[in-house]
Amino acid sequence: MIERWFTRALAHAVLMLGAAVMLAPFIWMILTSIRPADEVFGAVFKLIPGRFAAAENYSRAFFEGNLLRAMVNGAIVCLGILAVQLLTAIPAAYALAKLRFRGQGLLFGLVLFGLCVPIQVPALPIYLGLAQAGLLNSYFALMVPFFLTVFGMFLFRQFFRTYPDEVLDAARLDGMSEFEIVWRLATPAALPAIAAFSVFSVVAHWNDLYWPLIVVTSSELATPPLGILAFRDTESGGNYGALMAGAALVTAPLVVAFLLARRAFVRGITMTGVR
Amino acid sequence: MSSARARAQARAGSAFALPAFALIIALLLAPLAALLALSVTDYRLGAVVVRWIGLDHYAALFSEEVFQRSLRNTFLYVAFVLPGAVFGGLGVALLIHARTRSRTFYEIAYFLPVTATLVAMATVWQFMLHPSLGPVSRLLAWLGFGQVDLLNDPSLALGTLALIGLWQVIGFNMVLFLAGLSAIPRDLYEAAALDGARSAVDRFMRVTWPMLGPTTMFVMVTSTITAFKVFDTVVVLTRGGPLGSTETLLYVLYLEGFQYFRTGYAAAMTVVLLAFLVLLSILQAKVIDRKVHYA
Numbered sequence: 001m002i003e004r005w006f007t008r009a010l011a012h013a014v015l016m017l018g019a020a021v022m023l024a025p026f027i028w029m030i031l032t033s034i035r036p037a038d039e040v041f042g043a044v045f046k047l048i049p050g051r052f053a054a055a056e057n058y059s060r061a062f063f064e065g066n067l068l069r070a071m072v073n074g075a076i077v078c079l080g081i082l083a084v085q086l087l088t089a090i091p092a093a094y095a096l097a098k099l100r101f102r103g104q105g106l107l108f109g110l111v112l113f114g115l116c117v118p119i120q121v122p123a124l125p126i127y128l129g130l131a132q133a134g135l136l137n138s139y140f141a142l143m144v145p146f147f148l149t150v151f152g153m154f155l156f157r158q159f160f161r162t163y164p165d166e167v168l169d170a171a172r173l174d175g176m177s178e179f180e181i182v183w184r185l186a187t188p189a190a191l192p193a194i195a196a197f198s199v200f201s202v203v204a205h206w207n208d209l210y211w212p213l214i215v216v217t218s219s220e221l222a223t224p225p226l227g228i229l230a231f232r233d234t235e236s237g238g239n240y241g242a243l244m245a246g247a248a249l250v251t252a253p254l255v256v257a258f259l260l261a262r263r264a265f266v267r268g269i270t271m272t273g274v275r
Numbered sequence: 276m277s278s279a280r281a282r283a284q285a286r287a288g289s290a291f292a293l294p295a296f297a298l299i300i301a302l303l304l305a306p307l308a309a310l311l312a313l314s315v316t317d318y319r320l321g322a323v324v325v326r327w328i329g330l331d332h333y334a335a336l337f338s339e340e341v342f343q344r345s346l347r348n349t350f351l352y353v354a355f356v357l358p359g360a361v362f363g364g365l366g367v368a369l370l371i372h373a374r375t376r377s378r379t380f381y382e383i384a385y386f387l388p389v390t391a392t393l394v395a396m397a398t399v400w401q402f403m404l405h406p407s408l409g410p411v412s413r414l415l416a417w418l419g420f421g422q423v424d425l426l427n428d429p430s431l432a433l434g435t436l437a438l439i440g441l442w443q444v445i446g447f448n449m450v451l452f453l454a455g456l457s458a459i460p461r462d463l464y465e466a467a468a469l470d471g472a473r474s475a476v477d478r479f480m481r482v483t484w485p486m487l488g489p490t491t492m493f494v495m496v497t498s499t500i501t502a503f504k505v506f507d508t509v510v511v512l513t514r515g516g517p518l519g520s521t522e523t524l525l526y527v528l529y530l531e532g533f534q535y536f537r538t539g540y541a542a543a544m545t546v547v548l549l550a551f552l553v554l555l556s557i558l559q560a561k562v563i564d565r566k567v568h569y570a
Contacts (some may be wrong), residue, residue: 011370011373011374012377014370015367015370015371015374015377015381018367018385019380019381019384019385021442022384022385022387022388022442022445022446023384023387024403024410025388025396025399025400025403025442026387026391026399028399028402028403028410029396029399032402040408041408087294088294088295088298089295091290091291091292091294091295092291092292092294092295094291095287095288095289095291095292096292099284099285099287099288099291100281100284100285100288101284101285101286101287101288101289101292102285102289103289103292103296104288104292107292107295107296107299110299110303110304111299114299114303115556116552116553116555116556116557116559117303117307117549117552118504118552120504120525120528120545120548121306121307121310121545121548121549121552122302122303122306122307122310123532123545124306124310124313124532124533124538124541124542124545125305125306125307125309125310125313126302126306127532127533128309128320128538129306131320144302145302147298147302148295148298148299148301148302148303150299150303153295172280177287178283178284178287178288178291179287182291203390206392207392207393207394209393209394209506209507209510210506210507210525210529213510213529213533214529214533224392224394224395225392225393225394225395225507228392228394228395228398229394229510229511232398232511240402240408243398243402244398244399244402246395247392247395247396247398247399248395250392250394250395251391251392251395251396254390254391254392255387255390255391257390258386258387258390259383262382262383265390266386266450269389269390269447270447270450270451270454
């Protein structure tokens with residue numbers, strides 16, 4: 001009995017210690033974002049701020065930096081990418097899973113090959129192409145490499161394969177075209193997979209640094225990570241309160257979404273793990 | 276199925292696959308072909324004359340110090356992150372799996388770093404590690420380590436980035452291990468108990484560890500790929516310094532291709548990178564195959 005209690009207490013102690021390390025940056029970020037500058041640099045260290053400076057720090061991050069713009073850009077880019085991904089990947093995946101057509105094996109082979117090619121590989125030629133066409137520094141440049149999602153095609157194909165053929169045949173007998181079947185039958189049935197994929201896609205592109213860093217130089221088009229980097233460099237004098245407020249603002253949408261829809265969120269992010 | 280229906284399906288299939296084919300050609304195959312072609316030329320962005328130089332770039336890769344160092348640093352980084360990512364993730368999952376009421380809290384706490392924007396959190400880490408203002412430095416000083424500047428010490432910077440990488444990836448692996456744990460049938464433990472597996476260690480060695488084998492392999496490969504692609508924290512925190520001690524493959528590739536515009540050279544580097552990643556992915560596919568057999 002006592003031994004049982006002891007192991008449980010030990011497990012909690014270890015987990016709490018780990019959780020403290022995991023959460024420390026978040027807590028520090030929030031605490032600093034409501035701390036006035038003189039206390040950040042103060043000789044005496046206080047965990048809880050003596051005076052709350054949340055309003056000035058957050059409004060500075062929101063309006064003086066470029067973060068508001070960057071977050072709007074992030075939303076535009078993420079939604080644009082997701083829309084094209086779903087529009088192209090769903091029909092292709094349905095065709096791969098349920099139809100017979102020429103080039104089917106080839107397409108699936110290319111999808112499997114594409115799964116092991118990250119953005120850093122085609123980045124250089126795509127960049128050159130965009131530069132040639134004078135399209136750098138545009139929303140299009142930010143989005144275009146991700147219009148292709150072999151992962152989405154693979155995932156939706158796996159999902160559609162489990163869809164019963166009898167239902168499809170019945171729909172065909174009723175006179176539904178394949179086009180109607182995809183969008184009115186298969187897509188609603190695939191909503192859980194679509195939700196998980198959407199989480200995966202939005203998280204990846206909201207947080208992406210590599211590609212935006214390459215194609216965007218104008219601050220008008222900065223995505224959230226670029227916005228934070230630029231804000232840090234302009235605040236190099238060391239207004240840590242505002243910088244931490246900015247970090248909190250950029251991190252907040254995904255963290256809040258995670259807390260609100262935990263199961264769907266975890267499923268989306270770890271999809272790479274269970275595919 | 277009537278042949279008219281089969282023809283209609285074939286037409287629909289081709290039509291549905293057409294955009295996908297177009298995207299694959301434009302964004303995957305054509306860039307790959309261009310990459311191979313560029314890698315055997317001396318092309319630099321904006322150059323008018325392009326010369327064929329054969330495999331010179333590839334040969335240069337194996338003698339150039341910066342690339343060699345970035346290769347070393349990247350492998351070192353992977354070696355730092357991997358054990359903690361696998362065994363840390365497994366350990367946390369084992370401890371959390373046994374909890375009931377507190378499970379949700381721990382899951383959220385450990386998964387939070389996975390969801391957060393790494394660039395933003397890296398600026399937080401930079402502040403946390405600030406030599407005079409940061410709480411970590413104060414803690415280290417209080418513990419008697421003296422004044423340490425983790426990100427500006429050539430012998431410590433890469434390890435510090437690895438710890439931040441570990442901080443981000445451990446929750447992801449925990450979730451994978453938790454899924455693996457809940458897939459283990461209960462009666463296996465009962466059978467093991469009948470066979471005389473009394474202690475928790477016995478049960479772990481006889482049931483949990485073998486049953487988690489495929490998950491563990493999978494976690495190892497994905498963690499390796501993730502660590503291999505370290506980039507964000509390098510850009511935000513060290514820019515390859517101090518003294519090149521945190522120059523990693525992707526960071527050097529980014530510099531060569533998009534800052535110095537040595538396009539042909541960067542293309543050759545990308546081909547080598549792709550070779551590594553394809554190798555890892557084949558390994559990953561093998562692992563997934565194995566996983567299917569167990570499931």
